[in-house]
Each structure stands twice: as structure tokens, then as C-alpha cells.
Amino acid sequence: MALRLDRRGFLVGTAGTAVAASLPRMARAQGKPVKIGLLTVKTGPLASGGIQMEQGTIRFLKDRNYALAGRKVELLVGDTGGNPAGTKTKIQELVERDGVDMIFGPLAAFELLAITDYAAQAKMPILSLAAAEDMTQRKPNPYFVRASATSSQTMHPLADYAAKEMKLKRVITIADDFAFGHEQMAGFQRVFEDAGGRVVKKLWPPLVTPDYTPYIAQISGADAVVQGFAGSNPLKFMKQYQDQGIKLPVLGGSTAGDEALLKSYGDEAVGMISCSAYTGDLDTPSNKRLIDGMVKDYGNIPGLYSAGLYINGQVAEAALEKTGGKTDDREAFIRALRAVSLTDTPRGPFTFDRLGNVVGTFYVRRCERKGDKLVNTTIKAYPKVSQFWTYDEKWFLSQPVYSRDYPPLKS
Amino acid sequence: MTRLPLALGFVVLATLPLWMPGTYYVNIASQILFYAIFALGVNVLAGYAGLVSLGHAGLFGIAAYAGGKAITAGYGHSVVAVIALAATLVTAAVFAVLALRGTGLGFVMITVALGQIVWGVAYRWISITNGDNGITITGRPMPFGLSLASPRSFYWATLVVFLAALASMTVFVASPFGASVQGTRDQPRRMNALGYHVWMIRFLAFLFSGFWSGVAGLLYLYYNQFVSPQVVALTASAEALLMVISGGTATLLGPIVGAALVVVMKNVASAYIERWNFVLGAIFVVIVVFMPDGLVPGTVRLARWARSSLLGG
Numbered sequence: 001m002a003l004r005l006d007r008r009g010f011l012v013g014t015a016g017t018a019v020a021a022s023l024p025r026m027a028r029a030q031g032k033p034v035k036i037g038l039l040t041v042k043t044g045p046l047a048s049g050g051i052q053m054e055q056g057t058i059r060f061l062k063d064r065n066y067a068l069a070g071r072k073v074e075l076l077v078g079d080t081g082g083n084p085a086g087t088k089t090k091i092q093e094l095v096e097r098d099g100v101d102m103i104f105g106p107l108a109a110f111e112l113l114a115i116t117d118y119a120a121q122a123k124m125p126i127l128s129l130a131a132a133e134d135m136t137q138r139k140p141n142p143y144f145v146r147a148s149a150t151s152s153q154t155m156h157p158l159a160d161y162a163a164k165e166m167k168l169k170r171v172i173t174i175a176d177d178f179a180f181g182h183e184q185m186a187g188f189q190r191v192f193e194d195a196g197g198r199v200v201k202k203l204w205p206p207l208v209t210p211d212y213t214p215y216i217a218q219i220s221g222a223d224a225v226v227q228g229f230a231g232s233n234p235l236k237f238m239k240q241y242q243d244q245g246i247k248l249p250v251l252g253g254s255t256a257g258d259e260a261l262l263k264s265y266g267d268e269a270v271g272m273i274s275c276s277a278y279t280g281d282l283d284t285p286s287n288k289r290l291i292d293g294m295v296k297d298y299g300n301i302p303g304l305y306s307a308g309l310y311i312n313g314q315v316a317e318a319a320l321e322k323t324g325g326k327t328d329d330r331e332a333f334i335r336a337l338r339a340v341s342l343t344d345t346p347r348g349p350f351t352f353d354r355l356g357n358v359v360g361t362f363y364v365r366r367c368e369r370k371g372d373k374l375v376n377t378t379i380k381a382y383p384k385v386s387q388f389w390t391y392d393e394k395w396f397l398s399q400p401v402y403s404r405d406y407p408p409l410k411s
Numbered sequence: 412m413t414r415l416p417l418a419l420g421f422v423v424l425a426t427l428p429l430w431m432p433g434t435y436y437v438n439i440a441s442q443i444l445f446y447a448i449f450a451l452g453v454n455v456l457a458g459y460a461g462l463v464s465l466g467h468a469g470l471f472g473i474a475a476y477a478g479g480k481a482i483t484a485g486y487g488h489s490v491v492a493v494i495a496l497a498a499t500l501v502t503a504a505v506f507a508v509l510a511l512r513g514t515g516l517g518f519v520m521i522t523v524a525l526g527q528i529v530w531g532v533a534y535r536w537i538s539i540t541n542g543d544n545g546i547t548i549t550g551r552p553m554p555f556g557l558s559l560a561s562p563r564s565f566y567w568a569t570l571v572v573f574l575a576a577l578a579s580m581t582v583f584v585a586s587p588f589g590a591s592v593q594g595t596r597d598q599p600r601r602m603n604a605l606g607y608h609v610w611m612i613r614f615l616a617f618l619f620s621g622f623w624s625g626v627a628g629l630l631y632l633y634y635n636q637f638v639s640p641q642v643v644a645l646t647a648s649a650e651a652l653l654m655v656i657s658g659g660t661a662t663l664l665g666p667i668v669g670a671a672l673v674v675v676m677k678n679v680a681s682a683y684i685e686r687w688n689f690v691l692g693a694i695f696v697v698i699v700v701f702m703p704d705g706l707v708p709g710t711v712r713l714a715r716w717a718r719s720s721l722l723g724g
Binding site: 042043078079081083084085086088089090092093096097109110113114116117118132177178179182403404405 | 433434435436438439442535537542543544545547549631635636637639641642677678681682685686687688
């Protein structure tokens, strides 16, 4: 057994080292392709988002004929299986064997956290949409760029809208019991309570649960419900919410109102207010190109994940153009990545802050029925939203990271 | 007869990083080794003692978590190893006391439950385990001043531990204790009648098994420099059991072959085949149908049959 692996490894590996050894001697800017490694999830419960990530990346590269800044682009896809150890092995494969120039992905926060130290050591630029707060806050990685949002970055404007425009006073939050859910709801709570509202109850159903009924039964004594489910859970929750006949308005985060879910929602989603970094009705040339391309190639409108990776592609392209297509000087390349400022993207204009996190427009939308389809209609856009919202950065970072118990509920 | 292949195998393993091109494959080899240690540990119970445990990822994970906590608390690496292994042994003892109230299906169910408790703690006791964001550690230990930061040196360190594990298994199997463990598997009542303390023999086997699972967990922690609740999930326990069963229970080589099979399929094959889960499943079905006692005994049987039919025919 060991011998067989070795022989196979020998063949593939020889090719790999031959390429690696020839790198410094050759003028890379012309002949060598730019290698982009995509870490995504193609098997297991997270696969639907992961496959959309791959589709968004491929869609972008097709738009550019697989060439960026005069260099050909080669895409290498690694399936992490949605677990941290798998992610670690896959990034090693992409970095050490395939010699990629940058990494797109991974999807989940725990996957990203498992590889961040390794990537920093290898000086490997990562363009991810995993939302873990501390990646661009208390434990920053200098080679990390996030063009999507932190978990709470979408919830801050949503809370502002809920308190100031919808005049809500008391809400109940409900979200998956894992870090992304905790961070989202903590962000909502801080801004909502600072604007005079009250979060009266926070419910945390387990990530994998067949039935939300016992949790929905606890919803009473509030003006609205804020849900922060991810994956396919928002569908399940909204259906059961409607079945139990609760009439309170529902607000949701980026994953709850994601465009990619709209085709699976029924009337239960009509009226839901959600906030996201990406909205399908944004009128920019690149968004139109993305939507047309996705419908043509895959028969689906793009959502958060495919748009997020399309935008990552645009960020990489802009940085490559600035460095003249060179990626060998990693410091220069990451500086170029973080200095990227774009206006025509599927999510509108954005820049990066000093920690590599996006400062851009966030959209509050209402879900409406148009003909036989559900659409999200933008009702308010918050421009230039930073991960710190309107708070002072120093103060924000001196507070504990958002979690299940922080900020605590006021009794 | 058997000396030559053994020596050859040793030379291949020891020199592997020298001729293996690319650190990626050296890292895969390190993973095979520490998963093989884990599988060897599981095999003590599942194979020799006839007690199928579906909670061993809990022990593996306890070592990784205890090690991770000790490192973040600032202890030196030798102290960390002691703390991690002590924590594993204590947990294994508690597991054993509870699980050994039953055998067969009862034992399986109790170990499942115990493993799930560890998972629940890892996932939900966020103030200690950091929930599903996991614990990240920086740096690997430096035994005798040798840095293990590079894939090669880590591989050799893992190999040393692996050989120690293999040696201890060889001694265990040949020892009177090993024989008595197998006796409690085959004829517990007769062993009892002969004056053996069946419960105590099983308890000690559980500790022995838990110890090597903990060692593997610690190596896992140092390899990944990260531990999260996925490590202690039920699927991780099942995977370890699959390694043992596919390779061959109650054999020394079986768990090693099984570990290699699973790690290679997971990491190498998944790069070429999108539905690698399916392929892995199909391979297990083939093994169960054609070599129900596992790859190693099956291959030996096949070789013997081939030889006798060649010579006899």
C-alpha cells in the first residue's frame, strides 16, 4: 500500500517540483499562468454554497477568457469536505504541490481559522468570504482580504434600519447555534440597543435540527423576529414559522434572504426584510453580466456565494493589473490587493480597511412577489459601511469579540 | 522469511522524506502514520478484546484539546504531553468503567453516548473550548532541541512514535496479557472460571487502547496546530473503526493499511474524483464482500491460495 502511494506520488510530485524549480529562473510574467487555488466544499452539508462559489469563480474567469492582466489563469479546485483538517491538507496541496499564487475561499469560518496561521507563514494571499470576525479584528492575518463582510457587518445596518425606519422596540433573535449565528446576532443586538431598542430573547436551535417548532413556540412578547440562519435552514425555519401562524414581521441576515434561496421559498418569505452585501437588483454592468452568465450557464440567478467569488476575481484582477501581472513579490501583491478600490462590481463600490476587510455598500431589501417569482427589492442602501459600523475602531477592538453571551441580554 | 520485508519496509519509511518529492506527500505520510497509531489503539479493543468502540474519537480529541489548552496556558511541551496523556488516561478510565458494564451492542451504545458527550462539551462549552472556532496553537515542540517545524522533521518524529506504538503492540500481542485479552474476547466465561479477572483485563486493555489514541490525538494537534469539534464527532470514531475493519481486525498490519487507505482516499483521490466519498464507500463494500476479514488477512489468504494451487496444480 505504502509503495503504491509512493509511486503515484513520485510521478505527480516530480512534475510539481520540476515546475517549482523552474519558477525563479523563468520570466513568470509572460509564460507562466497565474494559479488560483479555490478551497471550497463540494461534499457534505455545506456543499450547496460551495458549489455556488465554484460557479461564481468559473463565471468570472469565463468573462475574462481565463486571462488576467495579460497572464493566463489556471484554476485549481480543492474540496475541503467542510472540515478543518481537510482544509489544512487541501491548502498544503495547493500551496506546496501546485504552487498557487493565491487562494480563493474557504467557505466556513472554522475552515478559515484552521489554515490562517499556515497561510500567513507561507505568505499566501487569501481572498475568502468566511465571515469570522476576528480574522480582520483581534487576530488579523496580514495576507488576508475579505471583500464580502464580517458576520455582523450586515447586521449593524439591519439593526439601524429596524430601530430607526421600522421603529421596532422589542425583538427576538433566532439563529443557528454556531459562531456565525452568534456573531451576527451580537452585532444586531449592540446597534439595536444603542438605538434604543431591546433584544428580549435570543434563541439558538442546533445547526442540524429537523424541527424548529419548540423554538418558534417561545416567540412572543416582541414586535419582530430576527433570524440569522444559514445554508438551507432559513427555508425550513420560514416554512415552519408560517405553519405555526405567527404574524410578527421577520428580519434576516445575508444568508437568510440570499438570492440563491428565493427559488425555493414560497409565500412565507414575502415581506421579509434582509440585509446583504450583495443584492440581485443592483444596477451595475458587472452585476448584469454576472446574472446573465449564471442564468445561461447554470439556470440559476447568483446569490451571495457566487457573487462573492466573482467579486474576489475582480479584486485579484485589479491587484494584478497594478503589479503588472506579477505575484512573486508577495508583499507587493498583498499591498496591491488591499489597495484595490472598485466601483463596477456586483455589490457596488468598495475599498478595504487597514485590516483587509471590506468597506462598502450594504443593502436592506424587502422580499416581494413579482409575477411567479420572488425578488428582493432594495429599500435602503447604506454606503461605506465598515466592519466597525459607526463605532470608534479602538473602542470596538478593545471590547470582547461578539459571541453567544456577549453582549449579554439586559434583564 | 519475514525479516527481509520488515527491514525493507523500515528502510522505505525511514528514508521516505529523502526521495519523496514535494513536502505535500511527506505531510500525507505523516497523517497516515498518526492515524495508523490511532487505528492501532482502536484495534486493541475492537480487534483483540472484541469490544467495538464508537467513542474513541472522544479520547483522541481529549488529548488534542487538553494539549491545546495546556499550550495556550503557556506550559512547556514536555509538560503538555504529560497533561494531555494524563487527561486521556483519566477519561479512558471513566469511559471504561461506564462502558464495561455491557458488552456487544450495549458497549457500542455506551461508547457512542460518551463520545457524543465529549463532542457536546467541545461544541457548546465555548468558554473552555472556543466552540466551533476551535483552538489554534502556534509552534511545534522541540524535543532535544530538534525543531519539528518542517514537514520532514515532523514526519521523522511521527515515525519514531509510530514505531514505538507498533513495538508496544507487538509486545502486547505476544505477551500473556495479550493472550488473556483475546481469551476474554473468545471465552469470557471460561476465562472467568480459570480465575482470570475478566473485567480488569478489559479495563486495562481499554486504558492501553486509550493511551495510544491520546498519543495520536496529540500528534494530530501538533500536525494541524488546530483542533475543533469535528475531531470528536461520531463520524471520526466511525472512520477509525473503518480503518481497523477494512485493514483487518486483530492483526498488527491491518489498521496501518486501513489508515493508509482512508487517508489516501480522503486527501489524494479527492483531488481527482469529485465523488470520492462514493469511491471510498464502494471500496469498503468490495472489501466486505470479497475479504470480509479485512485487506491484510484477505491478501494473505489469497497469496496462500495462489501458492498452493500453483504448487499443487
